Amino acid sequence: MLDMLVVGGGYVGLSVALAVKQAAPHLSVEVVEAAPQDAWKKDPRASAIIAAAIRMLEVFGIWERIEPEAQPITKMIVTDSKTADPVRPVFLTFDGAVEDGRPFAYMIPNVAMVGALRDACAKAGVTIRHGLRATGLENSPAAASVTLSDGTVLSARLVVACDGVRSKLRDMAGIKTVTWDYGQSGIVTTVEHERPHEGCAEEHFLPAGPFAILPLKGNRSSLVWTERTDEANRLVSADDLVFEEELERRFGHKLGPMRAVGDRRAFPLGLTLARAFVAPRLALAGDAAHGIHPISGQGLNLGFKDVAALAQTVVDADRIGLDIGDLNVLERYQEWRRFDTFRMGVTTDVLNRLFSNDLSPIRALRDFGLGLVDRLPGLKSYFIHEAAGTGGGAERPRLLAGQPL
Structure with a gap:
């Protein structure tokens, strides 16, 4: 029997497995992922x-x-305008470091992150099984048993569900969700441009939804473009000329001519919040616990906060001889993370509804609010520290403060 089984081999699943195994090498930890080994x-x-x-x-x-x-x-920088406006007035800017000269965020290629996490897991002794899905879940007083798509049954004192916003393990455990669809999709791709971005990220609030362009190494940027679902599907399937013309209509020419160089994908956007983060022998983390709108760029980082809190809960319980899968132990993790997640889900929902429209009175109100924040250094500093995860308030897990478990 394993000590911990993680279902899901993305950022969150690999990170929680690595955090626990590095801090408690005597615990047996395995990861099961649906994708093939090199996907x-x-x-x-x-x-x-x-x-x-x-x-x-x-x-x-x-x-x-x-x-x-x-x-x-x-x-x-943050702007608010209509798609056809020739000028995008800037209402809010954030710059500078948050702690020890560190920028408030980095753009990191998924390949670099996942490759580093996988190699570190292998070095720490975490076993990763590829190309397998969870098809069954059963609980006993001492363990949870997960049936995999090849018929294998793995038992563990704790199962961690990191299997995405449509989590099968969450459903099999009977955990309900609060869910609704925004009728929007997020277009994701990479673009090249003539001029350097100088590390500047831009978010333009347009009537159909936020349009964010985020800097990558070199004269390249990552695009997260929200549109109504039917329009997003049209743009993803359009030829390069049409796509780039629509891109220029929304972003302009400040970085010179732009060219889409990556695959274009559209992801449906909605809100999904699990009513509980834990069940007997089971903990939800990452998108299995919460799926939010990308308007704040916090979705993945909420998952990393889950990792830090869950790993600390598990390791601390193990050190004092408690059963790491006991519901009383897991309740601490739930209490730690549920309110912050609910708060972020509500915040992104309100922001999306507030900014994804073209009503003049609402536009005037939100632009006044953005301008007010920009003119109050203390309030602006608070928001940027909260976004960077370095703010005060609730207890920060040790890993997020740079402290080992």
Whole structure:
């Protein structure tokens, strides 16, 4: 019987397995992932990783490997306008470091992150099984048993579900969700441009939804473009000329001519919040626990916060001789993470509804609010520290403060 079985081999699943195994090498930890062994090498996407999560990667000992591929986000500007407006007035800017000269976030290619996490897991002694899905879940007083798609049954004192927003393990455990669809999709791709971005990220609030362009290494940027679902599907399937014309209509020419160089994908957007994060012998983490709108860029980073809190809960319980899968132990993790997740889910929902429309009175109100924040340094500093995960308030897990477990 295993001590911990993680179902899902993305950022969150690999990170929680690594965090627990590094801090408690005597625990047996395995990861099961649905994708084939080398599928991660073909992922063209990049993700914005906040400063607090970078501290966790430093504790893991993998940041030095990732850093050469990472692009610091040194500045962010926010605009609000109509698609056809010739000028996009800037209402809010963020710049500067948050702690120890560190930028508030980095853009990191998924390939660099996942490759480093997988190698560190192998070095720590975490076994990874590829190309397998969870098809069954049964509980007993001492363990949970997961049936895999090849018929294998694995038992563990604790099962961690990191199997995405449509989590099968969550459903099999009977955990209900609060869910609704925004009628929007997020277009994700990579673009090349003539002029350097100088580490500046931009978010333009347009009537159909936020349009974000995030800096990558070189004269390249990652695009996260929200549109109504039917329009997003049209743009993804359009030829390059049409796509780039629509891109220029929304972003303009400040970086010179732009060319889409990556695969274009559209992902449906909605809100999914699990009503519980734990069940007997089971903990949810990452998208299995929460799926939010990308308007704040916090979705993946919420998952890293789950990792830090769950790993600390498990390791601390093991050190004092408690059963790491006991529901009383797991309740601490749930209490730690559920309110923050609910707060972020509500915040992104309100922001999306507030900014994804073209009503003049609402536009005037939100532009006044953005301008007010921009003119109040203390309030602006609070927001940027919260976004970077370095703010005060609730207890921060040790990993997010750069402290080992």
